[in-house]
Amino acid sequence: MRAAVFHGAHDIRVESVPEPGEPGPGEVLLRPYWCGICGTDLHEYAVGPIVIPTEPHPLTSARAPQILGHEFSGEVAAVGPGVHGLRVGERVSVMPILTCGNCYFCRRGLGHLCVSMGCIGLSFDWGAIAELAIVPARNVTPIPDSMTEIQGALVEPTAVAAYGVDSARVRPGESVLISGAGPIGVLAALYAEALGAAVYISEVNPIRAELARSLAIGEVLDPSAIDVSAHLRDRTGGIGVDAVVECSGNERALHAGFAAVRSAGRITQTGLFTKPASIDPMALAQREITYNGTWCYPLNDWPRIIDLIARKGIPVQKVVTAQIGAEDLVEKGFETLLSPTGNEVKVLVNAR
Numbered sequence: 001m002r003a004a005v006f007h008g009a010h011d012i013r014v015e016s017v018p019e020p021g022e023p024g025p026g027e028v029l030l031r032p033y034w035c036g037i038c039g040t041d042l043h044e045y046a047v048g049p050i051v052i053p054t055e056p057h058p059l060t061s062a063r064a065p066q067i068l069g070h071e072f073s074g075e076v077a078a079v080g081p082g083v084h085g086l087r088v089g090e091r092v093s094v095m096p097i098l099t100c101g102n103c104y105f106c107r108r109g110l111g112h113l114c115v116s117m118g119c120i121g122l123s124f125d126w127g128a129i130a131e132l133a134i135v136p137a138r139n140v141t142p143i144p145d146s147m148t149e150i151q152g153a154l155v156e157p158t159a160v161a162a163y164g165v166d167s168a169r170v171r172p173g174e175s176v177l178i179s180g181a182g183p184i185g186v187l188a189a190l191y192a193e194a195l196g197a198a199v200y201i202s203e204v205n206p207i208r209a210e211l212a213r214s215l216a217i218g219e220v221l222d223p224s225a226i227d228v229s230a231h232l233r234d235r236t237g238g239i240g241v242d243a244v245v246e247c248s249g250n251e252r253a254l255h256a257g258f259a260a261v262r263s264a265g266r267i268t269q270t271g272l273f274t275k276p277a278s279i280d281p282m283a284l285a286q287r288e289i290t291y292n293g294t295w296c297y298p299l300n301d302w303p304r305i306i307d308l309i310a311r312k313g314i315p316v317q318k319v320v321t322a323q324i325g326a327e328d329l330v331e332k333g334f335e336t337l338l339s340p341t342g343n344e345v346k347v348l349v350n351a352r
């Protein structure tokens, strides 16, 4: 079968690999539909391997070369022995994280912090940018008829975004600044708006700002043109916003968030920084600001996120700016997403 295989930095090959065969007990064989390329994949391509193991992974024994793809929807092609509640032909969305079930964190329902965490498409025998993939049945949730396969592939980044907004304890009627209008920022804005919050989005990149503006869910601010925190204090009677969800991983945006949030407000760090940044502990103390981080999502959030997208018709698909075939993965996917002049926000791949 055809698959996109990571061999090393700047070395992803779309090549022929052996098919997975029949699923074992507790497993399902999927035919992936769409799969998102995410920041982690880009990092692996640019400077990896980082997450992709070069020695056998402690949980899964997988190691490079690795079939990529972890944000995906698919169709059930076969179910293994002992699998209940999934039928051949059913459309599903996949939660890609694999956990040991036994460590301190797993035993406390915090599997996303598992000490030996693995991930489909990064540290597992199979990935979604392939014609077929075997995954554990417990990672698979059916999607309703009203949900498209593209939306099914966006449950994963939506779960990341939702966790950021939830961690900032955003409530209906509150105001929230989302800094960064990449895929996670846009999805966080859509989720916060669905919760009933007043949403503000800051973004310097004009293409991304335009995409955010097209959603018509809140004011989109250009931090290179205006003082975002002064503007937001102005909008909130001089007080500041109730919450900030930092989705850019940019130090200036973080500082703007501190300046924009009200006293006793909350800032959640969802965007990933690649280097240390400064914060002002005096502001935390004096203004009783809460600053916390989020990693991935609660692993049991798939049914809720799927229901929310389907029932409220949240247009998560609007983050998608390109849909490509596997043959274009490197050129139109990785290279374009990493290019400083590239215009893409979210690229989905289909290896069928």
Ligand SMILES: [Zn+2]
Residues within 6 Å of the ligand: 038, 039, 040, 041, 070, 071
């Ligand atoms: Zn990802």
Ligand SMILES: [Zn+2]
Residues within 6 Å of the ligand: 099, 100, 101, 102, 103, 104, 105, 106, 111, 113, 114, 115, 116, 117
């Ligand atoms: Zn664990």
